[in-house]
Amino acid sequence: MVSQQYLTHCRKTLIRRHPRLARLLNQLDSVTLHLEWKGTIHDVVVRSVVKQMLSSKASTSILRGIYDKHGSTREIIHWASKTARHKGALCGLSQRKRRALSAWGRYSSKNPYRWLKWRSMQTKEIHSEISSIWGFGPWTAEMITIFYFSRRDVWPLGDTGLQNMAMLVFGTKEYSEFAPVISGYETATALFFWTAINIGLYDHMKARSLG
Numbered sequence: 373m374v375s376q377q378y379l380t381h382c383r384k385t386l387i388r389r390h391p392r393l394a395r396l397l398n399q400l401d402s403v404t405l406h407l408e409w410k411g412t413i414h415d416v417v418v419r420s421v422v423k424q425m426l427s428s429k430a431s432t433s434i435l436r437g438i439y440d441k442h443g444s445t446r447e448i449i450h451w452a453s454k455t456a457r458h459k460g461a462l463c464g465l466s467q468r469k470r471r472a473l474s475a476w477g478r479y480s481s482k483n484p485y486r487w488l489k490w491r492s493m494q495t496k497e498i499h500s501e502i503s504s505i506w507g508f509g510p511w512t513a514e515m516i517t518i519f520y521f522s523r524r525d526v527w528p529l530g531d532t533g534l535q536n537m538a539m540l541v542f543g544t545k546e547y548s549e550f551a552p553v554i555s556g557y558e559t560a561t562a563l564f565f566w567t568a569i570n571i572g573l574y575d576h577m578k579a580r581s582l583g
Contacts, residue, residue, distance in 0.1 A: 378524075379563065379564075382557045383397050383401075383560075386553075386557055386560070390542070390550075390553045393561075396564070396577070400573075412445070413520050414480070418448055418473065419431075419435065420516055421476075421507070422434055422438075422469065423515070424469065424509075428569075434465060437463050437464060438451075438464075449474070452473035453473070455470055456470050456471045472506060472507025472508060472512075475507055476505060490521065491521065495525055495526060498513065498516075498517055498521065498523075502516055510528075511528055511530050514531075518563075524556075524558070525559065526562065527554070527561070529547055533574075534562055537565040537568060538565075
């Protein structure tokens, strides 16, 4: 589990590695980070699929709506399977995302508790296996390894929010250029950056840089 104690250690280490990163992390000193999505792997899968390519506000609204309507993760996956061929969005959820949840339902039925074996696998191996499921790309696999398996070495390359934060903090979006700075603390850095975005710190920093 990625604990607050571990993140405190990460913060202290990262502060010593880069001056602009240090300024950001100092502003997050009193902020409690959202460390995990509680529940089963099916719960995390639903959240990960719904959140694909959406803002936190939009995805939270959709999640609230489908849980209010269907009551449970199991029923949401069942509903997604029944409506997978229905074109257009339903309850704010696109056909592609419903098809992805339907594909997960089939995968989990054919491979019961396969994810228990993922715990002993390397992160890249888990990503590869998850990405083999229809509708599950690298970002979704990364969310599952961060928020369900609590892996500490994950940097979601395709996450636009992280790219924008990296541009502000490191002056580049190219992961290879700042990878040495966050090496060993990739997941923690992503959590710090997402928190900065969610509390409006990114917008504040961007306004100051333009001002």
